[in-house]
Amino acid sequence: MLTISTRRRQAAFIFILITVALDMLALGVMIPVLPKLITEFEGGDISGAAGVVGIFGFSWALMQFLFQPVLGALSDRFGRRPIVLASNFGLGLDYIFMALAPSLPFLFIGRLISGVTAASFSTASAYVADITPEEKRAGRYGMLGAAFGFGFVLGPAIGGALGNYGLRLPFYAAAALSLLNALYGYFILPESLSEKKRAPRIAWRGANIFGALKLLGAQRELAMLAGAVFLSYLAHESLPSLFVLYTDYRYHWDAKTTGWALTIVGVSQTIVSGGLVRPAVARLGERKTLVVALAFGSLGFAVYAFASNDWLFLSAPPLIALWAMANPAFQGLATRFKGASEQGRLQGALASLRGVSGMIGPLLFTQIFAASVDARIFPGASYFLAAALLAASLLVALAATRASQTALR
Numbered sequence: 001m002l003t004i005s006t007r008r009r010q011a012a013f014i015f016i017l018i019t020v021a022l023d024m025l026a027l028g029v030m031i032p033v034l035p036k037l038i039t040e041f042e043g044g045d046i047s048g049a050a051g052v053v054g055i056f057g058f059s060w061a062l063m064q065f066l067f068q069p070v071l072g073a074l075s076d077r078f079g080r081r082p083i084v085l086a087s088n089f090g091l092g093l094d095y096i097f098m099a100l101a102p103s104l105p106f107l108f109i110g111r112l113i114s115g116v117t118a119a120s121f122s123t124a125s126a127y128v129a130d131i132t133p134e135e136k137r138a139g140r141y142g143m144l145g146a147a148f149g150f151g152f153v154l155g156p157a158i159g160g161a162l163g164n165y166g167l168r169l170p171f172y173a174a175a176a177l178s179l180l181n182a183l184y185g186y187f188i189l190p191e192s193l194s195e196k197k198r199a200p201r202i203a204w205r206g207a208n209i210f211g212a213l214k215l216l217g218a219q220r221e222l223a224m225l226a227g228a229v230f231l232s233y234l235a236h237e238s239l240p241s242l243f244v245l246y247t248d249y250r251y252h253w254d255a256k257t258t259g260w261a262l263t264i265v266g267v268s269q270t271i272v273s274g275g276l277v278r279p280a281v282a283r284l285g286e287r288k289t290l291v292v293a294l295a296f297g298s299l300g301f302a303v304y305a306f307a308s309n310d311w312l313f314l315s316a317p318p319l320i321a322l323w324a325m326a327n328p329a330f331q332g333l334a335t336r337f338k339g340a341s342e343q344g345r346l347q348g349a350l351a352s353l354r355g356v357s358g359m360i361g362p363l364l365f366t367q368i369f370a371a372s373v374d375a376r377i378f379p380g381a382s383y384f385l386a387a388a389l390l391a392a393s394l395l396v397a398l399a400a401t402r403a404s405q406t407a408l409r
Contacts, residue, residue: 013140015189016127019084021147022181023091028155028266029174030095032259033163035244040167041104047370050245052104054366056111057241061358063115068351071123076199080127081191085182090117092178099171126346129335130192138286138332142277145324146270156266160259167255215349222334224400229330230353231393232294232323235301237361238386239265242369250379251310264314268321277328286329294394297323301387305380323390 038056039049075083094117098110124144132140159170216226247253247261280289300319307313334346365382372381 012131012190012192013128013143015185016124016192017143017147019088019181019185019189020124020144021150022177022184023088024148024150025155025158025177028262029159029162029170029177031156031240031262032160032244032255033167033170036163036248036255037107037167038104041107046245046249047373050366050370050373053241053245054362056108057237057362057366058359059108060111060115060118061355061362063112063355064118064358065352065355067116068355069349072126072346072349072351073199075123075126075193077201079191079193079198080123080130081185081189083123084127084189085185087117087123088178088182088185092175092182095171095175095178099168099175125331125350127192129346130197134332134336137335138281138328139278141328141331142273142281142325144273145277145328146274148269148273150266150270154263154266156259156262158259160256160262163255163259213349213352215346216353221400224396225330225334226350226353228290228393228396228400229327229334229350230357231389231396232297232326232330233354233357234361235297235386235389235393237357238301238365238382241362241365242382245366246304246369246379246383247310247313249373251313253310261314261317265317265321268318269324272321272324273328276322277325280325281329281332286333289325289329290397291394293323293326293329294390294397296320297326298387298390298394301383301390305383305387307380 034056035049035053038052039046042049042052071083071087091114094110094113097113098107101107101110125141128140128144129137158173162169162173217223243262244258247258253261277289280292284292296319300316300321300323303316303319304313307316331350334350365385368382368385369379372379378384
């Protein structure tokens, strides 16, 4: 029979899964329409819109870069629950602001605000570390990834369908989901970090990117893992930055078709994250799981780059979905290097790496795409670069494995 503490941990884990699923559902609803709304503000100029999308992505990531370490430090001091609630409530209000935006500058301001408030996933990762033994964290991070994927199963499909009735309607839907999530968390979500395990004070000196990099660089194996994670994050930026614009340009997809295609991506990721991560890690170990995941991800991006028609393009999402096994292994390994009172800072530091990649990636990939469109040569160049970045991540992960077989077995 399960002990009371085990039952409470299982219940808390279910709560955080639902929280993440609702949060990602809200984000997913916007994905098919935000680039199209920007294109509308740009008068239908796809090349010009690509540049603006890149700036939006850079600015959102800059806010993540600046504020994720702060939020991580705050969660170490005051607990995970208030950060999750504040994030969801702030996002809900911000989606309403963006829905009402009368011009591109107002939409840009809303995007900046969302970069500050979108902290629940990294805080949820620290939450999982709080309630899960080290040896089970990779599997649970896989389930967290499944909840993330579930949001993208329904979110883009809903957003694409609603977008056909108006590009602003999905923003209101996202607002309702985020506010519902905040309400749910207020009444249901328990705190995961006990008073005695909290940091005695806010680690302001570490609550910035320099402190985050110092935290990650304190141990050689962790630093190498962080390098591999960064390259993987950078490759990932090609998806939100380009998917809508790329399929619009190359395959002439409307919002509904794009939404359903993103649903295929979400279904594939959910299956992998929820059903394959734990058995893969148990059978192969974290080292081989990383290698397999990164190799399939690189192959999937190569298919995106060279697909001559949309049906071939749609064969790639299942390959890229196998890449979803890498991040739970990365996260599970990273949590072993820090204690309970530092998990928030650790997740904030890893999120800051995503912020750095998020600043570089959107500008890099969209500018390459815009240049290829203007020159009418190889529109898949950006996705080919993403494939190369994942191959590089694989090499760094292998180097980290050789540096510490014990840490990465």
